Amino acid sequence: MLKRTNKCGELRATEAGRTVTLNGWVDSYRHHGSLIFIDVRDHTGVTQLVFDPDQGKEMYELAATYRREDVIAAQGKVVKRQSVNSKIPTGEIEIVVSKTERLNKCAKPPILPDEVHEDTGSVSEDSRLRYRYIDLRRPRMQEIIRTRHKVTQTIRNTMTAMGFCEIETPVLCKSTPEGARDFLVPCRLMPRTFYALPQSPQILKQILMMSGFDRYFQIVKCFRDENLRFDRQPEFTQLDVEMAFVEQDDIFAAFEQVIRAVWKELLGLEIAEIPRLTFDEVMNTYGSDKPDLRFGVKLYDLTEIAKKCDFRVFSTAIEAGGVVKAIAVPGAASFSRKQTDALGEWVKQFGAGGLPTTKVMAEGKLEGGIAKFVENVAPELIATLGANEGDLICFAAGKLDTANRVLGELRRKLGNELKLANENQWSMFWVVDFPLFLWNEEDQRWDSAHHPFCAPRPEQLHLLETDPHKITAQTYDFIINGHEMLSGSIRIHQPEVQQKIFQLLNISDEEAKDRFGFLIDAMSYGCPPLGGFALGLDRLIMLLCKTDNIRDVIAFPKTQTGADLMMQAPSAVDPKQLDELSLQLKPE
Numbered sequence: 281m282l283k284r285t286n287k288c289g290e291l292r293a294t295e296a297g298r299t300v301t302l303n304g305w306v307d308s309y310r311h312h313g314s315l316i317f318i319d320v321r322d323h324t325g326v327t328q329l330v331f332d333p334d335q336g337k338e339m340y341e342l343a344a345t346y347r348r349e350d351v352i353a354a355q356g357k358v359v360k361r362q363s364v365n366s367k368i369p370t371g372e373i374e375i376v377v378s379k380t381e382r383l384n385k386c387a388k389p390p391i392l393p394d395e396v397h398e399d400t401g402s403v404s405e406d407s408r409l410r411y412r413y414i415d416l417r418r419p420r421m422q423e424i425i426r427t428r429h430k431v432t433q434t435i436r437n438t439m440t441a442m443g444f445c446e447i448e449t450p451v452l453c454k455s456t457p458e459g460a461r462d463f464l465v466p467c468r469l470m471p472r473t474f475y476a477l478p479q480s481p482q483i484l485k486q487i488l489m490m491s492g493f494d495r496y497f498q499i500v501k502c503f504r505d506e507n508l509r510f511d512r513q514p515e516f517t518q519l520d521v522e523m524a525f526v527e528q529d530d531i532f533a534a535f536e537q538v539i540r541a542v543w544k545e546l547l548g549l550e551i552a553e554i555p556r557l558t559f560d561e562v563m564n565t566y567g568s569d570k571p572d573l574r575f576g577v578k579l580y581d582l583t584e585i586a587k588k589c590d591f592r593v594f595s596t597a598i599e600a601g602g603v604v605k606a607i608a609v610p611g612a613a614s615f616s617r618k619q620t621d622a623l624g625e626w627v628k629q630f631g632a633g634g635l636p637t638t639k640v641m642a643e644g645k646l647e648g649g650i651a652k653f654v655e656n657v658a659p660e661l662i663a664t665l666g667a668n669e670g671d672l673i674c675f676a677a678g679k680l681d682t683a684n685r686v687l688g689e690l691r692r693k694l695g696n697e698l699k700l701a702n703e704n705q706w707s708m709f710w711v712v713d714f715p716l717f718l719w720n721e722e723d724q725r726w727d728s729a730h731h732p733f734c735a736p737r738p739e740q741l742h743l744l745e746t747d748p749h750k751i752t753a754q755t756y757d758f759i760i761n762g763h764e765m766l767s768g769s770i771r772i773h774q775p776e777v778q779q780k781i782f783q784l785l786n787i788s789d790e791e792a793k794d795r796f797g798f799l800i801d802a803m804s805y806g807c808p809p810l811g812g813f814a815l816g817l818d819r820l821i822m823l824l825c826k827t828d829n830i831r832d833v834i835a836f837p838k839t840q841t842g843a844d845l846m847m848q849a850p851s852a853v854d855p856k857q858l859d860e861l862s863l864q865l866k867p868e
Contacts, residue, residue: 282353282381289325293372301355306346316343323422328374329354335378349386355379393418410845424825438541444495449481456795461505471862477503483799485522489810490802497521508840522812531811556710567688572762574701579605579687591653597677605676605683608665609694612672613639630689631682636675640667708760716753725786730755734769744780768813775803
C-alpha cells in the first residue's frame with residue numbers, strides 16, 4: 281500500500297516540488313483529452329490529481345477505471361496549477377501522479393455525498409440514514425461531528441479545571457417515574473423482573489453528593505420512550521452536573537464558565553453579562569418560558585383599554601374575570617384575509633376561540649378584522665403596543681394563562697415565518713422562580729412542575745401546609761435563542777421536607793419506599809445541601825451548527841419512529857432468547 285504522507289486538504293503552493301502520497305475517496309472524475317483529472321477527498325478536504333500517460337501507461341490505465349467513491353492511493357509531485365481554483369484551499373496546486381493504487385473498489389453507490397442538499401431534500405432523509413456511512417463522508421457532516429467533539433472536549437477541560445470529577449453511572453437502573461416511559465430491559469437471572477434504561481442520572485448524582493464527591497459531571501446517554509420530533513431522540517446526550525454545599529448562584533457561576541468557554545473556543549466570541557428573568561416575567565411578557573429574545577413583539581395587557589370597546593368577545597372575557605392581551609407583529613399587515621383566518625384556526629389548539637386581528641395603516645388608522653370595534657381607542661391601543669404602520673395586531677381574550685399561551689405560541693410561529701430574529705445574534709438568559717407545583721384539574725391533585733426532588737424556597741416552607749400554589753421552587757432553565765438548553769434545581773436535602781412533598785404529590789409512604797427507598801435512606805444518613813443541572817448537548821450542537829434537525833448532529837440517529845435504518849433495529853429476536861428471559865409475546 282502507498283501510505284499517505286499528507287492529508288487531502290493540507291497542501292499549498294509552498295509545497296511545490298515535493299513528492300507526496302495521498303489516500304482518500306474519488307470525489308470527481310474528468311477525462312480531458314489524454315489527461316485524467318481526479319479530485320481525491322478525505323476529512324480535511326480535496327486535492328486535484330493529474331494522470332498523464334507519459335508518467336506510466338499501467339498507472340494511467342488503472343486510473344481510467346477509477347470511479348466515484350473508490351478508495352485510492354496516489355503518489356506524485358506537487359506542482360502549481362495554471363488555472364487556480366479559488367473555491368478550495370488547495371486550489372493553487374495539483375499532484376502529477378507517478379504511482380497509484382486502488383485500495384477498494386466502490387459498488388454503484390445508492391447515494392453520493394454531493395447529491396445531498398438538506399434544504400431541497402434532493403436525497404430523502406431515510407436514504408441518508410440507511411446509507412449513513414456515505415452521508416457522513418460529506419464535509420458538512422464531518423464538520424458537525426467534529427464540532428461536537430470540540431464542544432465535549434472544551435466542556436471536559438473546563439469542568440476538570442473547576443474541580444469537577446467525571447463519574448460514570450449505570451445504564452441498567454430501576455424504573456422510576458420521571459415524566460416519560462422507560463425503556464425496559466428484562467433480566468435473565470431474575471425472571472419476570474426488569475431493569476430500566478435511565479431517563480437521567482438524577483437520583484444517582486444526588487447520591488454521589490451524599491457520598492462526599494462534592495462536584496460531579498458526566499457526558500451521559502439518557503433514554504426516553506416517547507413520541508419523537510425534530511429536536512428529540514429516544515436516546516440523547518446531556519451534560520449532567522451536581523454540586524454539594526452550594527446555593528443557586530454557585531451553580532449559575534459554574535455553568536456560565538462552561539458556556540463562555542464553549543463560545544470562546546468554538547466561535548471566538550465573548551459572552552456579555554447573562555440576565556435573569558422570572559417565570560412570571562417571561563410568561564406575562566412573551567407568553568413562553570423559553571422565548572426567543574432576538575426580537576421584540578411583547579405581550580401587552582389591554583384589559584383596561586378593552587373595557588372601552590363595544591366588542592362582545594372582550595366584554596365576556598373580562599366579566600368572567602379574564603384579560604385581554606395583544607401583540608403587534610411587524611410587517612404582518614400584508615397578510616390576506618385567508619392567512620389571518622388560518623391563524624385563527626391554528627390558535628384554537630391552544631385554547632383560543634379564535635384570533636381577533638386588525639391592521640395598522642398610515643396615519644394611525646386601523647383597518648380590517650375588528651377595526652370598527654376598537655376604532656374609538658385606536659390611538660391609545662397603538663401607543664400602548666408601540667405599533668407601527670404595517671403591523672398586524674393580534675388579540676387574545678380569556679383566562680390569563682390561556683391568553684399568554686395563545687399569544688406566546690403565535691409570537692413564536694410568526695417570528696419564525698417572518699424571520700424577525702437576527703440570525704447572527706445570540707440571546708442567552710436564565711429563567712428563575714418557577715412554581716413548585718402545578719394543579720392537575722383532571723385528577724384533582726398537585727403535580728411537580730419539574731420533579732419531586734426540587735427544593736422550595738426556605739422562607740416558603742410554611743406554605744406547604746396551607747398554600748402550595750404560592751410556593752416558588754429553586755429551579756432554573758437556561759435559554760438560548762428560544763431553546764431550553766438547561767434545566768436544574770437546588771434539591772431537597774432534609775428527609776422531613778421530602779416526605780411532605782411526597783404527601784402533597786399523593787405519593788404514599790409505601791410507594792415512595794418502593795420507588796425511591798435507596799434515595800430516602802441515603803438522605804437520612806447525612807445529606808449536604810446540593811443542586812445541579814442537565815444540559816441538552818444535542819440541542820446545543822444544533823444551535824452551534826445552525827441546523828434544526830437533531831439527527832444531523834448525531835452520528836447514528838434514529839428516525840421519528842425510533843428506527844435505526846442502517847442496522848435495521850429494532851428487530852425480532854430468536855424465540856430461544858425469549859425463552860431464556862421467561863418472556864412470551866402476545867399474539868398480533
